[in-house]
């Protein structure tokens with residue numbers, strides 16, 4: 001049977017991040033994509049030029065319409081923008097017996113524009129993180145969620161534990177922003193204490209717009225197909241590695257990754273190593 005996934009996220013008119021990245025990723029992985037839009041952004045590879053949120057009631061109605069009609073195997077959230085929208089999403093998911101949920105706690109776009117209001121962080125922690133199967137912050141987002149600075153490997157564990165204390169079942173701290181020139185390493189922690197590091201070669205490119213959205217969408221797609229969380233994360237790392245490695249050279253700023261690359265390149269993908 002065809003797997004169905006739902007993305008609850010913002011629109012990126014530039015097509016590299018947000019709902020567009022999610023749907024392209026679902027499509028490449030043979031998963032039927034459905035969506036609930038939280039905000040429209042006027043955006044390209046150079047930056048965000050405007051944010052136009054959707055009314056919370058409109059977000060609720062989209063989620064309900066999808067969940068009433070489809071058997072959704074997994075859900076992801078991306079840009080949620082306001083506390084009102086976060087509360088509406090949490091209520092809708094709770095009322096519908098929430099499917100496995102991947103939360104990408106999107107806060108700031110590459111160019112520095114805010115995609116989550118400061119006051120919405122409390123709502124995210126209180127209402128949505130408790131429902132999460134997996135939370136996928138980059139390091140700056142983990143610092144906000146854990147309310148601490150992260151400098152050392154010991155800090156990763158402390159930050160992860162603070163995020164897991166919200167009730168989330170697992171967290172992966174993404175190292176895309178680290179200054180390690182050789183490897184792109186992400187750190188996975190589960191609430192029961194199991195952890196691993198997942199590592200691939202770092203690709204030297206400026207075209208990394210939407211990497212976080214694409215990675216979390218690939219995890220969501222694989223979960224919707226019945227893969228375990230660990231297998232979903234491992235294969236999503238292959239997906240993002242392929243997508244970054246075959247950049248499309250579009251736009252004048254941070255260009256998008258290539259959502260068509262995975263099925264063509266996965267056999268030759270640079271090694272993705274899990275260190276338990």
Ligand SMILES: Nc1ncnc2c1ncn2[C@@H]1O[C@H](COP(=O)(O)OP(=O)(O)OP(=O)(O)O)[C@@H](O)[C@H]1O
Pocket residue numbers: 017108109110137138139174175176177184185186200201202203204205208209210211212213214215237240241244
């Ligand atoms: N240059 C790179 N080479 C290889 N992998 C990378 C590179 N940059 C990021 N990644 C990987 O891409 C995934 C997404 O991580 P990243 O930290 O870039 O997310 P993000 O900051 O949330 O992205 P976004 O820009 O969409 O907000 C992670 O698995 C990370 O390790």
Ligand SMILES: Cc1ncc(CO)c(N)n1
Pocket residue numbers: 009010011012017018019041043078079106108109110115209210211212213
């Ligand atoms: C709509 C949207 N969602 C997420 C991101 C983060 O990459 C972005 N730049 N735009």
